[in-house]
Amino acid sequence: MVEAKRRLTVAIVGRPNVGKSTLFNRLVGKRLALVDDTPGVTRDWRAGEARLAGIELTVVDTAGLEEVFDDSLEARMRRQTERAIERADVALFLIDARAGVTPLDHHFAGWLRKGRTPVILVANKAEGAAGRPGLLEAFELGLGEPVPLSAEHGEGLADLVEALLPYEPKPEDEQPDEEIWEAWDEALPDPAEAGADGAAEEPAPEEPKALQLAIVGRPNVGKSTLLNALVGEERVLTGPEAGMTRDAIAVEWNWRGQPVRLVDTAGLRRRARVDGKLEKLAVADTLRVIRMAHVVVLVLDAHAILDKQDLTIARMVVEEGRALVIAINKWDSVENKGAALKQLRDRLETSLPQVRGIPTVTISALRGQRLDELLDVTQKAYALWNKRIPTAQLNRWVRGMVETHPPPLVEGRRIKIRYMTQVKARPPTFAVFVNKPVDLPEHYLRYLVNGLREAFEMPGVTIRLLLRKGS
Ligand code: GDP
Ligand code: GDP
Numbered sequence: 001m002v003e004a005k006r007r008l009t010v011a012i013v014g015r016p017n018v019g020k021s022t023l024f025n026r027l028v029g030k031r032l033a034l035v036d037d038t039p040g041v042t043r044d045w046r047a048g049e050a051r052l053a054g055i056e057l058t059v060v061d062t063a064g065l066e067e068v069f070d071d072s073l074e075a076r077m078r079r080q081t082e083r084a085i086e087r088a089d090v091a092l093f094l095i096d097a098r099a100g101v102t103p104l105d106h107h108f109a110g111w112l113r114k115g116r117t118p119v120i121l122v123a124n125k126a127e128g129a130a131g132r133p134g135l136l137e138a139f140e141l142g143l144g145e146p147v148p149l150s151a152e153h154g155e156g157l158a159d160l161v162e163a164l165l166p167y168e169p170k171p172e173d174e175q176p177d178e179e180i181w182e183a184w185d186e187a188l189p190d191p192a193e194a195g196a197d198g199a200a201e202e203p204a205p206e207e208p209k210a211l212q213l214a215i216v217g218r219p220n221v222g223k224s225t226l227l228n229a230l231v232g233e234e235r236v237l238t239g240p241e242a243g244m245t246r247d248a249i250a251v252e253w254n255w256r257g258q259p260v261r262l263v264d265t266a267g268l269r270r271r272a273r274v275d276g277k278l279e280k281l282a283v284a285d286t287l288r289v290i291r292m293a294h295v296v297v298l299v300l301d302a303h304a305i306l307d308k309q310d311l312t313i314a315r316m317v318v319e320e321g322r323a324l325v326i327a328i329n330k331w332d333s334v335e336n337k338g339a340a341l342k343q344l345r346d347r348l349e350t351s352l353p354q355v356r357g358i359p360t361v362t363i364s365a366l367r368g369q370r371l372d373e374l375l376d377v378t379q380k381a382y383a384l385w386n387k388r389i390p391t392a393q394l395n396r397w398v399r400g401m402v403e404t405h406p407p408p409l410v411e412g413r414r415i416k417i418r419y420m421t422q423v424k425a426r427p428p429t430f431a432v433f434v435n436k437p438v439d440l441p442e443h444y445l446r447y448l449v450n451g452l453r454e455a456f457e458m459p460g461v462t463i464r465l466l467l468r469k470g471s
């Protein structure tokens with residue numbers, strides 16, 4: 001193979017508004033490779049290819065994730081950063097030279113210093129005199145000399161190149177081009193080995209025996225009441241478990257043969273005690289619980305449904321790739337149930353369009369009504385989350401989709417979808433091999449996701465698509 005030099009993978013990190021997206025666009029321009037970047041597909045990062053003074057780069061940016069949450073900036077920045085630099089050769093840590101060094105920058109610098117990924121400190125917005133004070137302050141961060149840059153005006157790129165040169169991959173760690181894409185996915189199987197029915201998909205991971213269920217929601221929606229109703233007499237309380245917080249109690253029981261374990265119930269009880277006070281949604285806590293869960297039941301109050309916090313949590317669940325079930329509680333006290341239900345469903349569809357068909361159940365935790373239905377739906381969501389579609393079926397389906405609506409022409413040439421395979425479940429994640437992944441438009445990805453959801457009956461489940469180069 002000629003020209004098989006491995007690309008240098010660069011992650012752009014930093015607090016919001018320092019100019020990450022501007023730099024990304026400056027480097028990558030229109031040659032943007034969308035990876036998991038479709039409404040309806042959880043987005044982990046966006047990556048694009050760039051060439052900077054002869055250095056071949058894969059650039060990763062996480063800026064778009066910021067809008068997802070509206071609380072705990074530090075927690076979400078840390079998570080974003082971890083993801084972005086996980087596979088990067090080097091991190092470009094941006095600060096705003098005009099704004100100077102902020103406490104958040106200091107925090108960030110602290111984590112980055114502890115990590116293994118080398119860091120290049122970049123003082124952005126350094127054009128003109130306004131950036132000079134920030135440039136000096138930047139030394140305090142203990143990350144060496146800052147590279148002054150103006151992403152917007154394209155100044156300082158030569159200095160950036162110089163800073164990147166030491167990290168340029170050496171010929172001995174050459175890699176064929178396709179592997180660069182693979183590096184973005186989680187240990188994807190070789191399609192050639194995947195077999196006609198996709199038998200060579202990922203080796204079955206250690207399946208935890210129980211369905212891990214989390215109950216989340218704003219204060220006062222009825223989480224504790226629901227919890228207590230679920231953990232009825234016949235259900236078994238077990239002791240503290242390894243891997244959970246010290247004061248957490250795991251509650252486990254069987255539901256129609258399926259062991260179910262409630263996670264982080266102690267946290268719920270603890271919070272329930274401060275009931276009545278003005279209590280803020282603890283996003284960091286909620287996120288922790290969501291990450292421990294397979295299925296997350298988001299409890300809403302039938303009288304105050306889908307406010308900003310509800311949506312924040314719903315998006316966290318989707319973004320973390322968990323199965324989401326919505327329980328509309330206090331249904332006993334709703335007067336005109338028919339009208340209310342219609343309104344709620346409409347609202348869900350418009351507020352969370354990215355995951356069509358999220359299962360919703362109206363319940364009364366207080367009276368123990370429709371809790372069986374809730375558990376039923378939970379179990380079904382769990383099954384869909386675990387769903388695997390054989391490769392042969394997938395490819396038959398994708399051929400049909402392409403025949404109905406071929407991908408567009410780009411510069412007179414047809415984009416070709418070569419092959420598709422499910423690379424993992426929990427949530428269902430598919431690799432799509434395309435001759436020119438960079439050019440496949442977003443609306444086409446949406447078409448595929450919606451099509452998958454319909455054809456294989458996966459309503460309400462997060463579906464992830466990974467674009468990969470396949471010639
Ligand atoms: P992100 O949140 O870190 O991705 O930041 P953005 O790329 O969205 O940029 C935040 C703001 O800073 C935008 O208004 C940009 O136009 C502006 N900006 C980005 N780079 C520069 C720069 O080099 N100089 C100046 N003056 N402004 C910039
Ligand atoms: P949490 O903060 O989400 O744990 O909410 P709680 O479980 O403490 O419930 C908050 C309030 O809503 C309490 O006064 C409950 O009695 C009430 N509540 C909970 N579930 C229901 C329900 O199904 N119907 C009605 N009418 N009230 C409920």
